[in-house]
Amino acid sequence: MSADLAQLVTLIAQRARAASLVLATTPTTRKDAALLRLAELLPAASAELLAANAKDLAAAEANGLAKHEIERLTLTPAKLDHLAESVRQVAALPDPVGTVLEDWTRPNGIHIRKRRVPIGVIGIIYEARPNVTIDCAILCLKSGNAAILRGGKEIFNTNTAFAALITQALADTGLPADAVQLIPTTDRAALNTLLKLDTLIHCIIPRGGESLIRFVAQNSTIPVIKHYTGVCFVYVDKAADLTMAENILINSKTQRPGVCNTAEQLLVHADIAATALPRLASALAAKGVQLRCDPASLAILQSAASSSQLSALKSQLSAASAADYTAEFLDLILAVRVVPSIDEAIATINRDSSGHTESIITADAEAAARFQLAIDSAVVAWNASTRFNDGFEFGFGAEIGISTDRLHARGPMGLNELCSYKYVIDGTGQVRA
Amino acid sequence: MSADLAQLVTLIAQRARAASLVLATTPTTRKDAALLRLAELLPAASAELLAANAKDLAAAEANGLAKHEIERLTLTPAKLDHLAESVRQVAALPDPVGTVLEDWTRPNGIHIRKRRVPIGVIGIIYEARPNVTIDCAILCLKSGNAAILRGGKEIFNTNTAFAALITQALADTGLPADAVQLIPTTDRAALNTLLKLDTLIHCIIPRGGESLIRFVAQNSTIPVIKHYTGVCFVYVDKAADLTMAENILINSKTQRPGVCNTAEQLLVHADIAATALPRLASALAAKGVQLRCDPASLAILQSAASSSQLSALKSQLSAASAADYTAEFLDLILAVRVVPSIDEAIATINRDSSGHTESIITADAEAAARFQLAIDSAVVAWNASTRFNDGFEFGFGAEIGISTDRLHARGPMGLNELCSYKYVIDGTGQVRA
Structure with a gap:
């Protein structure tokens, strides 16, 4: 038989x-x-x-x-x-x-x-x-x-x-x-x-x-x-346009949360965290995204949520576990960290990401070039959504999938x-x- | 421990x-x-x-x-x-x-x-x-x-x-x-x-x-x-220049018999076998190459060896076993077969070769194009030695080897x-x- x-x-x-x-x-x-x-x-x-x-x-x-x-x-x-x-x-x-x-x-x-x-x-x-x-x-x-x-x-x-x-x-x-x-x-x-x-x-x-x-x-x-599948990062640099950051983050996280090129992890530069995080978080919360925060981002967001305007945010916040930082949620959940520098952002991503797709939001072309050089992932985007890692979006007309390998085909x-x-x-x- | x-x-x-x-x-x-x-x-x-x-x-x-x-x-x-x-x-x-x-x-x-x-x-x-x-x-x-x-x-x-x-x-x-x-x-x-x-x-x-x-x-x-390593073929077409065929065959078989891009198998078109085989075989025999022959090539070569000029050939001839037709000898041994057509040559190679390197010797550009299209090997040469499947010969300057895979790198x-x-x-x- x-x-x-x-x-x-x-x-x-x-x-x-x-x-x-x-x-x-x-x-x-x-x-x-x-x-x-x-x-x-x-x-x-x-x-x-x-x-x-x-x-x-x-x-x-x-x-x-x-x-x-x-x-x-x-x-x-x-x-x-x-x-x-x-x-x-x-x-x-x-x-x-x-x-x-x-x-x-x-x-x-x-x-x-x-x-x-x-x-x-x-x-x-x-x-x-x-x-x-x-x-x-x-x-x-x-x-x-x-x-x-x-x-x-x-x-x-x-x-x-x-x-x-x-x-x-x-x-x-x-x-x-x-x-x-x-x-x-x-x-x-x-x-x-x-x-x-x-x-x-x-x-x-x-x-x-x-x-x-x-x-x-x-x-x-x-x-x-x-x-x-992917553990994809969005890094909001200190030189980011926050309107652009918000649009790209919302698209990367919420347009189709169950797929491999959706964002699962957010890094925000410390220099702009106090202003950027409340804005990004409330936009995410409005789309029903839960935020799993590191201590620095949690402190900023809890303080922001205590004001009357952003009180809706409060129920969406929680402290991240270590596992959250490498998690592929495939759901309306995002892990959030504050990083002191672009170098720390790069090191964090090269350590915790699955190498699928990452995006930097910045108006600083030099920072973008450095990020795109050093990040060891199949697709590294500057001022564009992670969701573009896709055969149709690349203009291939059809795709059999998105390779996470490095040999023969990548992306x-x-x-x-x-x-x-x-x-x-x-x-x-x-x-x- | x-x-x-x-x-x-x-x-x-x-x-x-x-x-x-x-x-x-x-x-x-x-x-x-x-x-x-x-x-x-x-x-x-x-x-x-x-x-x-x-x-x-x-x-x-x-x-x-x-x-x-x-x-x-x-x-x-x-x-x-x-x-x-x-x-x-x-x-x-x-x-x-x-x-x-x-x-x-x-x-x-x-x-x-x-x-x-x-x-x-x-x-x-x-x-x-x-x-x-x-x-x-x-x-x-x-x-x-x-x-x-x-x-x-x-x-x-x-x-x-x-x-x-x-x-x-x-x-x-x-x-x-x-x-x-x-x-x-x-x-x-x-x-x-x-x-x-x-x-x-x-x-x-x-x-x-x-x-x-x-x-x-x-x-x-x-x-x-x-x-x-390779089971590489040389196919001598009916439109081959025999001087060229002899040079390429001798180079492919004897220049460095222990390596992967050396020829191990010879196919000769039936229309020219009676003239081409004795010439090619005596050149090979002069280099000490033993020939393991199919019945058709053995008959032609034994008859040629019975003449006084080619009598030295005799001791180099033997009947091939089935295993010889897919063998990688890595030695001064060559399996020899007569094929009735280029289509039969292509089918034989695609069945018996290891897909490493094959060469067609012909003056007929159409036959060469057909061979190069249909042969499913990493390198398919027309009127050139199999020994050119090599990083230095390709101009790569250095090589880590010759891939026999089809994904990522071939050749x-x-x-x-x-x-x-x-x-x-x-x-x-x-x-x-």
């Missing part, structure tokens, strides 16, 4: 490898034709897709999943339209494959081109969101990669219905059906086999919660690109980042001396 | 992380000053270095190591001069850090720069070659990375002496001493601890034999960049490939809509 499962997963990977060699030389027009066919099939198959989703939803209710979890699983006709539109958008994006990234000629006359090529076979391990099957399949297909998809058990029927549609779109347009394959079981043993097939699969991308990503990273012999990961490269050498008979 | 060791290794990694933050903002001139100081110290300390090496050599003899293994361990004054020269050469190379790789402005006015930065902390796991400690230390230092070095036990005294010199060069020029640290034990438990410190170390590069690399890849939770890995990037955003108060 387990041997059969291992054999099945290996066979899937072998087929993916074969398909990847075909995809790597498939012209853009043919890949786009498959995508556009899929965009047609999605609304046409809405009855089957919603029926499959209904099975998953019924099981979720029977298993007592929380309401917000069930909502996340739920497909609707509107979500299907949105998915079809995103497929068309990916078809319209430029093909990353074949671009010459660099080229040069050596003194001996050989001409070297560094040419962008697909990575090969990509395994995507994900949890219970219905759009991920389509998102990952289309990004891999557009970038010329074969995809092996392993979704969560809560959404298995929906995923299976989506995968059948993808297979049909590939068949209808003459592309290899094995270009996108769903592992037809959510048995953990199948995943464990998959993560060791390092001669057939070239990259694993886990999408989901931290425990899933950690499990994959610890059990895979295939390179993994990790998309952990937003779009079609270009789903590619590797190879060197093509043109000679006229040169040999090595 | 084991807890102490784990603590020691963790402390080394914490210090490396702190040093890496300093190195990331250290100007080029200061990094180069440390390198030039090291180049001075190397010849000056030759007595201590040779004495340390003598201890390792004595132990190697006592342990009965083979003569070629002992030779590999041996330091000489000439090798020290060569090492000092390579340190000066790395100092003279351009600093990769800070280069703006791309920059663009979004419709909302934010300006995004993709800026090259060091990876951070790099762990190098290597075996018994005395130059690797210096090579890796200087490449990491120049690229702004902190290095943790873990060498083999056969060369432990030599490595320790080199590490002391590096520490002195760093101290003499005011750089953090923890920028380069040698793990002061070859205990396997220390390595196992090291490979799990994924919050402190950002990249592991194993240098050595396949079993070392495989051990590291399977036990590391830190991303590993692998430098496996020769120089200073640029020892870097990651970060995005620096300049705004004027933009928030996300």
Whole structure:
């Protein structure tokens, strides 16, 4: 039984490898034709897709999943339209494959081109969101990669219905059906086999919660690109414009508090803390943000809250615990500290941040440059919201996630980042001396 | 005891992380000053270095190591001069850090720069070659990375002496001493601890034999960049110039048969096999290369060898086993096959090669383009030797190895490939809509 499962997963990977060699030389027009066919099939198959989703939803209710979890699983006709539109958008994006990234000629006359090529076979391990099957399949297909998809058990029927549609779109347009394959079981043993097939699969991308990503990273012999969530900082420098600071802080913290590029930590320069903190805190409190404060900021804010104008602030304040200073709240909570200098701000961030996204608010260009040089994070913004660390906001058109790794891809990961490269050498008979 | 060791290794990694933050903002001139100081110290300390090496050599003899293994361990004054020269050469190379790789402005006015930065902390796991400690230390230092070095036990005294010199060069020029640290034990438990410190170390590069690399890849939770050796092909197309084919084949196979970019496999198009094979085979035989032949090539060559002119060839011929077709001989042995078409050559290579380096010899530009498009290897050469897959030959000036991975770095890995990037955003108060 387990041997059969291992054999099945290996066979899937072998087929993916074969398909990847075909995809790597498939012209853009043919890949786009498959995508556009899929965009047609999605609304046409809405009855089957919603029926499959209904099975998953019924099981979720029977298993007592929380309401917000069930909502996340739920497909609707509107979500299907949105998915079809995103497929068309990916078809319209430029093909990353074949671009010459660099080229040069050596003194001996050989001409070297560094040419962008697909990575090969990509395994995507994900949890219970219905759009991920389509998102990952289309990004891999557009970038010329074969995809092996392993979704969560809560959404298995929906995923299976989506995968059948993808297979049909590939068949209808003459592309290899094995270009996108769903592992037809959510048995953990199948995943464990998959993560060791390092001669057939070239990259694993886990999408989901931290425990899933950690499990994959610890059990895979295939390179993994990790998309952990973020402990992002906003630092309000002594030379900050406070109106700008307020706008950026409110956007960074409250626009979508449950995502990885939301701010979780606020540092304020001591020189302006007495005036800046009450203003920023009351704006945050008005949005329902709770503040976990260090002693210095707590003293300033409690004193401010004792005045009648800012009394509403009082209920939002509490003393921070040590754990709060490295916490990813993913909620309307913000840890607040006062720092004596920009150097201390930099040291604090490089120690306590997760290296995802940080922002400095200052009118001092020199301070900004110093911050952007010294901060060791994927995205370092000056006078802009942390929420800009995002593939769409970067203009990538589509993204498979935001990498928290330093190798291969860092920050937003779009079609270009789903590619590797190879060197093509043109000679006229040169040999090595 | 084991807890102490784990603590020691963790402390080394914490210090490396702190040093890496300093190195990331250290100007080029200061990094180069440390390198030039090291180049001075190397010849000056030759007595201590040779004495340390003598201890390792004595132990190697006592342990009965083979003569070629002992030779590999041996330091000489000439090798020290060569090492000092390579340190000066790395100092003279351009600093990769800070280069703006791309920059663009979004419709909302934010300006995004993709800026090259060091990876951070790099762990190098290597075996018994005395130059690797210096090579890796200087490449990491120049690229702004902190290095943790873990060498083999056969060369432990030599490595320790080199590490002391590096520490002195760093101290003499005011750089953090923890920028380069040698793990002061070859205990396997220390390595196992090291490979799990994924919050402190950002990249592991194993240098050595396949079993070392495989051990590291399977036990590391830190991303590993692998430098496996190669099963490289030369394909002689029906439109090949045979003089060129002979030169390139001889160079690819015999110039340095023990290295990863040497040719191990020859494919010859059936249309020219009867004329090309005897010529190529006798040139190879004259260099002492043994040929392991498929039935078609064996028939042609045995018939040719029966003539008086090529009788010397006879003793070099044998029938290939199935294993020979995917073998990395690293010796004066070549597997030979006849293929009916370029498509069959491509399919054979994509199935049997290790994806390192392949070369097509042809006067037909269309055939070359097809080959270069479809072959799924790091380097695909047309009318040039496989031996050009090398950092120096690419003009990188120095290399830490030749990556056989597809993520982050593929092919020769120089200073640029020892870097990651970060995005620096300049705004004027933009928030996300």
